[in-house]
Amino acid sequence: MLKIGLIGKPNAGKSTLFSAITSIYVDIANYPFTTIKPNVGISFIKDKCPENEIHSRCNPREGKCIDGIRYIPVEIIDVPGLIEGASEGKGMGNEFLDNIRDADIIINLFDASGMTDVEGNPAEQRHDPGQDIDFVYSEIIKWMNGKVSKDWQKFARKEDNSPDRLEVKMLQKAATFGINEKEMILIMTREKFPEKLIHWTDEDIQRFSEAILKYAKPVFNIGNKADMVTDGELESIGTGRGRIYFISAQYELVLEKAFKNGYIRPEGNGFSFTDKSGEAQKTVINGIMDRINGNTVKRFYDVLTEIIKSLGYIVVYPVLDETRWTDKNGNVLPDAYLMKEGDTALDLAYRIHTDIGKNFIRAVNGRTQRVIGKDYKLLNNDVIKIISNSR
Structure with a gap:
């Protein structure tokens, strides 16, 4: 399952967001270090489900499907707040940063209202929230530099005498961040x-750390507490810092509780009110949706889906019966796997099970009914049957 590390300085609203998007109620308070150990839960990204093509309701083994919209599960790791100097052991220190080593994607949730200080305490005066973006990125880079540079001279002398390729040598350092050989290449x-490790400078090590974040463990900045800031103020944040998204964890929590209490019901990409909802509930929820339906503030699920799609992830449905699109028990489209653009039918086979990958014979495209080989490049919403002599 794709893993998303949720990080940021204390009191940025991570616990509130985590509670809303995973339906796991954790400690929520307006002071630093509400979270003192990582919380792990399941959230979802959305994609159109192929069930409409065969006019048969799907039976997801994990996640859910509502009105033809498939909710594919991803793991969310809510990492306790970072303070300045965390990379040097201050606050909760490296313990927090170590929790993101297994994350495929890192989300830096920052306080878009600018009303918390560097340690997460409520501030009397608003500061530039863009500073929080820079600070968190800097702490991650410092943490990574510390891991890479540890015992560098000894490491460099030993590996420079090895005939291995440079990427193989550096994989020993990068593996501590959960980097695999494919990502290292x-x-x-x-x-x-530099080909000779002994010639690497501090600047080279920093560039290496930055390259890991750029190509293998990307960081995305999401501004929280948008309910406390005007659209104009939000649009002025982060100039020159790339794409920034804005959400409100408080909005998410209100909507989640409205679903849970039966005031609203899911409907396609949105929802409708139930008979249980009164004018007070409708007024609050409609006010939230008016803001979300603008151009600046978004639902977290939509932001997460956009981020994952932007990284080249696609959704693929493995089945046993390529004509009915079912598993051995007759469940329609039971599994939805997140794969990467460029992945092949063989990659899918290994994803299902190592033995199936090792004993791969061929595959069948569920739409065309054509036999495809191991090198077939998967497409989004592909329905694929893998044929293997594995038991």
Whole structure:
């Protein structure tokens, strides 16, 4: 399952957001370090389900499907807040940063209202929230630099005598961040570093850390507490810092509780009111949706879906029966896997089970009914049957 690390300085609203998007109620308070250990839960991204093509309701083993919209589960790791110097052990220190080593994507949730200080305490005067973006990124880079540079001279002398390729040597350092060989090759292909490790400078090590975040463990900035800030103020945040998204964890929590209490019901990409909802509930929820339906503030699920799609992830449905699109028990489209653009039918086979990958014979495209080979490149919403002599 794709893993999303949710980080940021204390009191940015991570616990509130985590509660809303995972339906797991954790401690929520307006002071630093409400979370003192990582919370792990399941959230979802959305995609159109192929069930409409065969006019048969799907039976998701994990996640859910509502009116032809498939909700594909992803793991959310709510990492306790970072303070300045965390990379040097201050506050909760490296313990927090170590929790993101297994994350595929990092989300830096920052306080878009600018009303918390560097340690997460409520502030009397608003500061530039863009500073929080820079600070968190800087702490991550410092943490990574510390891991890479540890015992560097000893490491460099030993590996410079090895015949291995540079990416193989550096994989020993990068593996501590959960980087695999494929990602390591991508980094070394996109960036140029000295062939001799003994010639690497502090600047080279920093560029290497930055390359990991750019190509293998990307960081996305999401401004929270948008309910406390005007659209004009939000649009002025983060100039020159790339794409920034804005949400309100408080909005998410209100909507989640409205679903849970039966005031609203899911309907396609949105919802409708039930008979249980009164004018007070409708007024509050309609006010939230008016803001979300503008151009600046979004639902977290929509932001997460956009981020994951922007990284080249696609949804693929493995089945046993390529004509009815079912598993051995007759469940329609039971599984939805997040794969990467460029992944092949063989990659899907290994994803299902190592033995199935090792004993791969061929595959069948569920739409065309045509036999495809191991090198077939998967497309979004593909329905694929894998044929293997594995038991």
